[in-house]
Amino acid sequence: MTAQLESPEAGADALLSIEGLWKVFGPKAGRVPHRPELAGLSRAELYRRTGCTAAVRDLSFDVAPGEVFVVMGLSGSGKSTLVRCLTRLIEPTAGRIVFEGEDLRAADEKRLRTLRRSKFSMVFQHFGLLPHRKVIDNVSYGLEIRGESKPDRRRRAHEVIDLVGLRGHENFYPEQLSGGMQQRVGLARALANDPDVLLFDEPFSALDPLIRREMQTEVVRLHREVGKTMVFITHDLSEALKLGDRILLLRDGAPVQLGTGDELVGAPADDYVREFVRDVPRADVLTLRWIVRQPRPDEQLDGPELGPDVLVREATRLVLEADRPVKVVADGQLLGVVGDEEILAVVADKAPESGRRLDLPAGARVDAGVTAPVDARLGTQGEAGRPVDPVRGPDRRDPA
Numbered sequence: 315m316t317a318q319l320e321s322p323e324a325g326a327d328a329l330l331s332i333e334g335l336w337k338v339f340g341p342k343a344g345r346v347p348h349r350p351e352l353a354g355l356s357r358a359e360l361y362r363r364t365g366c367t368a369a370v371r372d373l374s375f376d377v378a379p380g381e382v383f384v385v386m387g388l389s390g391s392g393k394s395t396l397v398r399c400l401t402r403l404i405e406p407t408a409g410r411i412v413f414e415g416e417d418l419r420a421a422d423e424k425r426l427r428t429l430r431r432s433k434f435s436m437v438f439q440h441f442g443l444l445p446h447r448k449v450i451d452n453v454s455y456g457l458e459i460r461g462e463s464k465p466d467r468r469r470r471a472h473e474v475i476d477l478v479g480l481r482g483h484e485n486f487y488p489e490q491l492s493g494g495m496q497q498r499v500g501l502a503r504a505l506a507n508d509p510d511v512l513l514f515d516e517p518f519s520a521l522d523p524l525i526r527r528e529m530q531t532e533v534v535r536l537h538r539e540v541g542k543t544m545v546f547i548t549h550d551l552s553e554a555l556k557l558g559d560r561i562l563l564l565r566d567g568a569p570v571q572l573g574t575g576d577e578l579v580g581a582p583a584d585d586y587v588r589e590f591v592r593d594v595p596r597a598d599v600l601t602l603r604w605i606v607r608q609p610r611p612d613e614q615l616d617g618p619e620l621g622p623d624v625l626v627r628e629a630t631r632l633v634l635e636a637d638r639p640v641k642v643v644a645d646g647q648l649l650g651v652v653g654d655e656e657i658l659a660v661v662a663d664k665a666p667e668s669g670r671r672l673d674l675p676a677g678a679r680v681d682a683g684v685t686a687p688v689d690a691r692l693g694t695q696g697e698a699g700r701p702v703d704p705v706r707g708p709d710r711r712d713p714a
């Protein structure tokens with residue numbers, strides 16, 4: 315019973331591909347994934363019957379190059395276990411991990427060490443800095459292990475210290491820095507060896523809220539500047555929404571939903587997700603795509619125009635001030651209209667009756683032209699909306 319979690323976009327182009335991954339702790343853990351009568355048990359029941367804990371249960375997903383992939387879940391949901399399994403710091407019980415086409419479960423210790431030093435970097439919750447080393451020596455530590463020359467190490471360390479905004483603090487010791495600054499050192503250290511993938515395990519949860527937000531913004535900026543693929547673990551939904559291109563929500567080690575932030579908020583897969591996203595200000599996450607409707611016969615279609623990916627929050631004023639419906643237009647094609655009612659329903663945080671979102675054909679972007687006739691799209695949308703598979707996300711195929 316492998317849960318199908320791979321994204322429609324990533325597929326073969328994935329940088330990192332996880333398939334049927336399990337981590338079971340406890341006696342004779344290896345039998346659990348392969349025995350349906352055990353694999354199908356809830357975590358609590360499995361523990362009661364076997365003394366085993368399924369920390370990660372049958373996960374499959376792809377991470378695309380350059381993507382920020384967020385794994386979210388409550389304490390104990392298996393996030394740390396998962397992220398450590400990716401580089402086999404924790405040995406998975408079953409499943410495949412393919413990185414750049416290489417099967418990591420087949421790699422020997424030496425190969426793994428090389429990969430961990432050159433391709434992956436980890437940023438930890440409690441910074442993990444070496445207390446007796448100055449900032450500059452903490453940052454260049456990985457390069458030292460890799461055997462790089464001192465001048466090269468120094469040069470690179472100065473570069474990344476600059477990048478994270480710590481210039482002038484090279485000779486400080488960790489204890490002389492605030493929590494936020496210490497985690498900047500952690501970031502610089504992770505970036506120093508120029509990895510392909512940055513793994514973050516709740517890196518900001520020890521920081522107070524203001525600093526935390528500042529660090530999130532910092533990660534967004536760094537991602538823009540260095541474009542690294544990131545797997546980011548958090549239990550904080552607002553952090554997940556701010557950073558994640560896609561978010562995987564775990565519960566008791568198993569996948570509940572994988573999707574973009576607006577998919578989780580606009581089309582929660584079940585009551586668990588609905589409860590999880592309940593307090594999110596929907597107008598800040600949902601776009602006009604989620605609320606666009608077919609024009610009524612008596613409506614005048616000469617109002618202002620907006621694109622389908624404008625956030626409801628950003629559109630609110632224009633829509634409420636206009637004396638006719640705002641047209642939602644992509645590349646010259648009318649997708650539908652949005653009026654006061656639609657906007658107010660979201661702003662007033664009325665939960666959706668069912669998640670539906672007007673999607674463009676697979677692979678099409680808003681600015682790449684819409685080929686299907688407008689009536690056909692609106693017809694399909696108007697009737698029933700899109701079927702939403704909780705782990706694959708909404709069906710993105712062209713309805714026409």
Ligand SMILES: Nc1ncnc2c1ncn2[C@@H]1O[C@H](COP(=O)(O)OP(=O)(O)OP(=O)(O)O)[C@@H](O)[C@H]1O
Pocket residue numbers: 339340367368369387388389390391392393394395396549
């Ligand atoms: N070495 C271990 N031996 C036995 N059980 C373990 C071990 N490590 C983790 N677990 C169990 O696996 C489950 C997942 O733990 P994990 O640390 O991955 O959760 P988490 O989502 O990272 O939680 P948190 O948000 O608190 O960090 C928990 O039930 C935990 O008790």
Ligand SMILES: [Mg+2]
Pocket residue numbers: 393394395516
């Ligand atoms: Mg953890």
